[in-house]
Amino acid sequence: MNILLWRVEYSPSDGGISVPVDLVWRKILTAPDISTLDVYQDRQRTGFCEFSTGVEQAMSQLDENSPPPEGIAVRAGYQIRFDGDVALDSFTNRLRFDGQLKFFPNRAWRELELKMTAPAAEIEIHSIATNQTATLIITSDGSTVSRTFTFAQLQNPNIVLNAFSDSPGDFDWPELPQTPAALLQSLHWEARRERLTIGGEPVSVYRLETQWLQNKIVIYVSTLGDILRIELPGGITAAPDGWNPS
Secondary structure, three states: OOHHHHHHHHOOOOOOEEOOOOHHHHHHHHOOOOOEEEEHHHHEEEEEEEEHHHHHHOOOOOOOOOOOOOOOOHHEEEEEEEEEEEOOOOOOOEEEEEEEEOOOOOOOOEEEEEEEEEEEEEEEEEEEEHEEEEEEEEEOOOOOEEEEOOOHHOOOHHHHHOOOOOOOOOOOHHHHHHHHHHHHOOOOOOEEEEEEEHHHHHHEEEEEEEEEEOOOEEEEEEEOOOOOEEOOOOOOOEOOOOOOOO
């Protein structure tokens, strides 16, 4: 493996080589720094997002002049905190989100907490993997509605939408096709180590890629685990401040 990584670092080839996805995932979950990205829609800036890990939070409490203690990742636990703010359809109509995703020691997801706040409503999602359930809470016009769904029920989005058809806010839910169970299972990720040009200089990075409903999702990660760039369907990208999103 060391020989292969050396080849990527110093070889003139731009194709990169395949690397284990778990290696990149472990890097992300133990990143020592916050990843701060601007969000773009069709190259127009619409907001920002930040990602931090349990390791970053633990290291922020340490003396910066002292080396981090051994085993800090194990003690801090595998978790990712994220938050951000994006425009929906105008400058004043914005969506604020923040959440936390926790993982077992084997890095399988364990618990999700997510809150999304828009001018008309606030939505919270709480899910625990071992319970195989997700609770959705919608607050609008001073009223709150809470529903809990099994993962099996979540395979059909219409069950969720119909459960909130009489919720406050007079939501006009569309009719959606049933989601195949396969789409709700773990996505098949592929990872490569290659070069990405940043500030006019080629930098060695990891590239994660998957397909969702025939749309490509790409994430670029530094060798330390920092998230450098995200490419999503619909012309949505996220990149560091000042980095041209083209």
